[in-house]
Amino acid sequence: MGLLDVFKKKKVELTEEQLKWNKMWELWTEERVKSPYAELINYQSEINNGGHSQYF
Numbered sequence: 001m002g003l004l005d006v007f008k009k010k011k012v013e014l015t016e017e018q019l020k021w022n023k024m025w026e027l028w029t030e031e032r033v034k035s036p037y038a039e040l041i042n043y044q045s046e047i048n049n050g051g052h053s054q055y056f
Helices: 003-007 016-029 037-050
Strands: none
Touching: 016 037
8 A cells, every 4th residue: 555545536336226227327328218217317317418498
């Protein structure tokens, strides 16, 4: 362990729930998510990119 190891970023382990959510987003980008999840993820994506009015 070196002196500068203090400044290295620690690798964060994701929880099972976070891994599942990441997998859902991956499936959505491949257009393999079924309804109603596809609509919910699409809505969330539009909200994050431009606000509520962009979705409508």
